[in-house]
Amino acid sequence: MPKKRSGGGLSPTQQAAKFLGVSVLAGAVMAGIALPAVGALGLAAKGSVESFDELPANLKTPPLSQRTTILDAEGGQIATVYSRDRTVVDLKDISPYMQKAIVAIEDSRFYEHGAVDLKGVLRALNKNARSGGVSEGASTLTQQYVKNVFVEEAGDDPTKVAQATQQTIGRKIRELKYAIQVEEELGKKKILENYLNITFFGQQAYGVEAAAQRYFSKPAKDLNLQEAALLAGIVQSPSRYDPVNDEAEAKKRRNTVIRRMAEVGDISQEQADEAAKSPLGLNVSQPKNGCITAVADASFFCDYVREVFLNDPVFGKTREARAKIWNQGGLTIRTTLSPQAQESVQASLDNHIDQSDSVAAAVTLVEPGTGKILGMGQSKPYGYGKNETEINYSVNHAMGGSNYGFPTGSTFKPFVAAAALEEGRPPTQEYSSPYEMPYPDPVQTCSGKPWMNQAGETVPNESESEVGPYRLKEAMALSVNTYFVQMVADIGLCPVMKMTDGLHVVQGSGEKLPEVPAVSLGSKGVAPLTMASAYAAFAARGMYCTPVAIESITQKIGNQQKSLEVPKSTCSRAMSEKTADTVNTLLQGVVDSGTGQEAGLTDRANAGKTGTTDERKNAWFVGYTPNLSGAVWVGSATQQVKMVGITIGGVPHDKVYGGSVPGPIWRDAMTGALSGKNSPSFSLVDIPDADRDRDEDEGGDGGDRDDNGNGDGGLIGGLIGGGDGGGNGGTEPDPSFSIPEGFIQGNGNGNGHGGRR
Structure with missing residues (x-):
C-alpha cells in the first residue's frame, strides 16, 4: 500500500498551496516584513508556489558532526576533539521525559499535524498582530529540524550560517517543502530522534546526549523530569536560558516547560508542582575539547595525529576534503602511543628541565622495524600562555613544528660514517685530523660540480688537545670534527646525500639537505622525530621504516560504522647489515667510554651519539637499543639562547654538552619506557x-x-x-x-x- 501522506493525501505542491498563503503572511509578520493587503498576498503566494516547485525534490541531509576520540595503543583515551560536541543516540536511549518535554514546549500538536501546523500558524499570526511584534513562532519540530540541517551543512562558514538562519520568506518556503518531504519519508519518531540529536543546547553541546553530559554528567537516557524540562527550555534561546550563567532565568524557563507538560497531559499537576520546587541540580562537566586536554601530557602527539590526518592523501585527495571528514568527526582513532613510554618521557622531562627555563626540551621515541611512534613530549606545555607553546618541537614545520627544525651538531656524524662504510672504507680508516683546518676542496657532489671553499672557512675541534691522527672508532667516541670533514672530502658529498635520502633525513622545512661539507657537522635544522627514525634504522640493522602514529580508524555515521584506510609504515633498506652493525659498534663505544657516558643504560645494550652546535644554542642526544630509538633536543626554539653559564632544571651548567643535559633525559626516558621489556643484543663487529x-x-x-x-x-x-x-x-x-x-x-x-x- 502507498504510504499515507501526512498532509491528508495531498501532494507536496497541493499542501504548499493550501498552507502557503497563511504561512507566507505569518513568516512575513514574524520576520518583520511589511506586506500590503490580501490581494498582494495572493500574488506573493502564487509566485511562491511556482518557486516552490522549482526547489530540488530531496533534502540532502549531511551526516551529523560528532566528537572524535583519540586512543593510545592500549585503548585508553588520550583526548576528544570536535568541531561540535555531539554523540548521536537512538530514540530508545533518550529519556521519555525528554521526548515529552521537547514536544510539549516546541510543538505540542507534533503528533497531530503534518509538516505545517495550520492552527499554529493562525494562532501565531493572530497573537503577533495583536502584540505588534514577534511574540510567538509557528515552526513545527519538523520545520525546525530542516532549518538545523541547513545550519549543520553550513558548518563554520559564517556566510552560509547567515543564509541558513535569515528571516526571509524564501527560507520559509524552502523549509516548508523539505519539511513535507521529511514527514513523508521519516515519520514522527525518526524526526524526533533526529531533532534531539541535531539541536544546539548551549555550552558547546550539540544534541541531547552531549547536553545531558554537559549539564548533569549523565547519559540522556537517565534524565529525570526536571532535568529534561531544563534542557527542553534551553533550545529556544541557549544564551538567554544558559543555566551555568543565569540559574534564575533558566529555572523560570524550566518551570514554564513543566507547566506546559501538565497542560498537555504529559504529567500530573502534582508532578508538575513538585518538579517546579526542585533546584536545578546541575552537575556540570566542563567541555574537554581538543588536544590541549590530552591526558599524560600527550597534547603534542595528539596534535601530530590531527596533522597526519589533514596532510595524508590516504584520507582524501585535498586538504579541504580531509578537513571535512575531520570536522564531521565520529572517528575513533587508535594510535601507536605507548602509555608506559609516554609517561616515562614526560617524567624524565619534568625531572630534568623546568617549564620556566629559558630553554626547552623535546623527546621522541620510535620503535625500530615498525616506525611506530611510542612517545612524544616536551618541557613547554601545549597552550597559549606564558611558558606554553602550540609549536611541536619534535616534528617538521608542515606537521606543526618549528620552521626549520634544529641544527643537530655531531649527531649527524654517524650518517657520514655509514656512507663511508658503504663506499668501502674500513672501520679502521685513519685521517690526520688536526685541531683546526680549512674545509678541504674540491669536494665532489652529486651534480658533478665540485664544492669549493671560496670563503676560506675553517673548522676546529672542541678542544686543542684533540689532535690526530685518529681512526673512526676514536673519532666517533671523541666526536672529532676535523676527522669527519676529511672523511667527507675523501668520499665526496654524494654518498652522504644518498645515505640521508635513504634515511629520510630532511630539514625541518621539508627541504633536502644542501651539498656542503658543513652538513657533516649537523649545521642544518632537523626535527627530533626525523633523527629518532633515522637512528632506528641502525638498530634495525639497516632497515628504515617511515614513522607512523595511527594504527586504525573507524567512523560512525548515524548508526553505521565503517573502517577507514590508514597510512602504513613503509620499510626499505638504507644500508647493509654489515654497515649498520659497524655503526652500532661505533656508537656503543660513545656511551661506553666516549662523550655519551652520562646517557648510557646499565641494564641493556645501547648506543648513541651526542651533539652540540655553534655557540651551544642546541644540544642533542640521539640513541637506541635494538628495540627502541629516541632523540632528545635541548635549546631555544628561537635560537637566541647560548647555553653557557645557564641553569636548567635547577642545575647550573658552565657549558651544556650533548651528554650533560640531553643525555640524562634520554637515559631516564628510555629506562622507564623499556622497563619490563626484552633486552636484546646488537650484532657487533670487531674493530x-x-x-x-x-x-x-x-x-x-x-x-x-x-x-x-x-x-x-x-x-x-x-x-x-x-x-x-x-x-x-x-x-x-x-x-x-x-x-x-x-x-x-x-x-x-x-x-x-x-x-x-
Missing part, C-alpha cells in the same frame, strides 16, 4: 683500536690460522705477542685453554704490518 694495533705492530702480522694450525703470528698472538717488528709473533698458550694451539700461537715471522696509532 681494532689504536692500542691493539700498536701491539700488533710490535708483535707481528697477526694473521689468521691456516689449515695446519699455523699462522703468520697467530690471530691473538699477533695482537698481544712480543717481538720486535719482524720477530716471532706467537705466545705460548695457557694449558688451561682448550682453544686450538694454532689459533693462539704461530711459527711464522711477523712483518710489523698493522701498527699505526
Whole structure:
C-alpha cells in the first residue's frame, strides 16, 4: 500500500498551496516584513508556489558532526576533539521525559499535524498582530529540524550560517517543502530522534546526549523530569536560558516547560508542582575539547595525529576534503602511543628541565622495524600562555613544528660514517685530523660540480688537545670534527646525500639537505622525530621504516560504522647489515667510554651519539637499543639562547654538552619506557683500536690460522705477542685453554704490518 501522506493525501505542491498563503503572511509578520493587503498576498503566494516547485525534490541531509576520540595503543583515551560536541543516540536511549518535554514546549500538536501546523500558524499570526511584534513562532519540530540541517551543512562558514538562519520568506518556503518531504519519508519518531540529536543546547553541546553530559554528567537516557524540562527550555534561546550563567532565568524557563507538560497531559499537576520546587541540580562537566586536554601530557602527539590526518592523501585527495571528514568527526582513532613510554618521557622531562627555563626540551621515541611512534613530549606545555607553546618541537614545520627544525651538531656524524662504510672504507680508516683546518676542496657532489671553499672557512675541534691522527672508532667516541670533514672530502658529498635520502633525513622545512661539507657537522635544522627514525634504522640493522602514529580508524555515521584506510609504515633498506652493525659498534663505544657516558643504560645494550652546535644554542642526544630509538633536543626554539653559564632544571651548567643535559633525559626516558621489556643484543663487529694495533705492530702480522694450525703470528698472538717488528709473533698458550694451539700461537715471522696509532 502507498504510504499515507501526512498532509491528508495531498501532494507536496497541493499542501504548499493550501498552507502557503497563511504561512507566507505569518513568516512575513514574524520576520518583520511589511506586506500590503490580501490581494498582494495572493500574488506573493502564487509566485511562491511556482518557486516552490522549482526547489530540488530531496533534502540532502549531511551526516551529523560528532566528537572524535583519540586512543593510545592500549585503548585508553588520550583526548576528544570536535568541531561540535555531539554523540548521536537512538530514540530508545533518550529519556521519555525528554521526548515529552521537547514536544510539549516546541510543538505540542507534533503528533497531530503534518509538516505545517495550520492552527499554529493562525494562532501565531493572530497573537503577533495583536502584540505588534514577534511574540510567538509557528515552526513545527519538523520545520525546525530542516532549518538545523541547513545550519549543520553550513558548518563554520559564517556566510552560509547567515543564509541558513535569515528571516526571509524564501527560507520559509524552502523549509516548508523539505519539511513535507521529511514527514513523508521519516515519520514522527525518526524526526524526533533526529531533532534531539541535531539541536544546539548551549555550552558547546550539540544534541541531547552531549547536553545531558554537559549539564548533569549523565547519559540522556537517565534524565529525570526536571532535568529534561531544563534542557527542553534551553533550545529556544541557549544564551538567554544558559543555566551555568543565569540559574534564575533558566529555572523560570524550566518551570514554564513543566507547566506546559501538565497542560498537555504529559504529567500530573502534582508532578508538575513538585518538579517546579526542585533546584536545578546541575552537575556540570566542563567541555574537554581538543588536544590541549590530552591526558599524560600527550597534547603534542595528539596534535601530530590531527596533522597526519589533514596532510595524508590516504584520507582524501585535498586538504579541504580531509578537513571535512575531520570536522564531521565520529572517528575513533587508535594510535601507536605507548602509555608506559609516554609517561616515562614526560617524567624524565619534568625531572630534568623546568617549564620556566629559558630553554626547552623535546623527546621522541620510535620503535625500530615498525616506525611506530611510542612517545612524544616536551618541557613547554601545549597552550597559549606564558611558558606554553602550540609549536611541536619534535616534528617538521608542515606537521606543526618549528620552521626549520634544529641544527643537530655531531649527531649527524654517524650518517657520514655509514656512507663511508658503504663506499668501502674500513672501520679502521685513519685521517690526520688536526685541531683546526680549512674545509678541504674540491669536494665532489652529486651534480658533478665540485664544492669549493671560496670563503676560506675553517673548522676546529672542541678542544686543542684533540689532535690526530685518529681512526673512526676514536673519532666517533671523541666526536672529532676535523676527522669527519676529511672523511667527507675523501668520499665526496654524494654518498652522504644518498645515505640521508635513504634515511629520510630532511630539514625541518621539508627541504633536502644542501651539498656542503658543513652538513657533516649537523649545521642544518632537523626535527627530533626525523633523527629518532633515522637512528632506528641502525638498530634495525639497516632497515628504515617511515614513522607512523595511527594504527586504525573507524567512523560512525548515524548508526553505521565503517573502517577507514590508514597510512602504513613503509620499510626499505638504507644500508647493509654489515654497515649498520659497524655503526652500532661505533656508537656503543660513545656511551661506553666516549662523550655519551652520562646517557648510557646499565641494564641493556645501547648506543648513541651526542651533539652540540655553534655557540651551544642546541644540544642533542640521539640513541637506541635494538628495540627502541629516541632523540632528545635541548635549546631555544628561537635560537637566541647560548647555553653557557645557564641553569636548567635547577642545575647550573658552565657549558651544556650533548651528554650533560640531553643525555640524562634520554637515559631516564628510555629506562622507564623499556622497563619490563626484552633486552636484546646488537650484532657487533670487531674493530681494532689504536692500542691493539700498536701491539700488533710490535708483535707481528697477526694473521689468521691456516689449515695446519699455523699462522703468520697467530690471530691473538699477533695482537698481544712480543717481538720486535719482524720477530716471532706467537705466545705460548695457557694449558688451561682448550682453544686450538694454532689459533693462539704461530711459527711464522711477523712483518710489523698493522701498527699505526
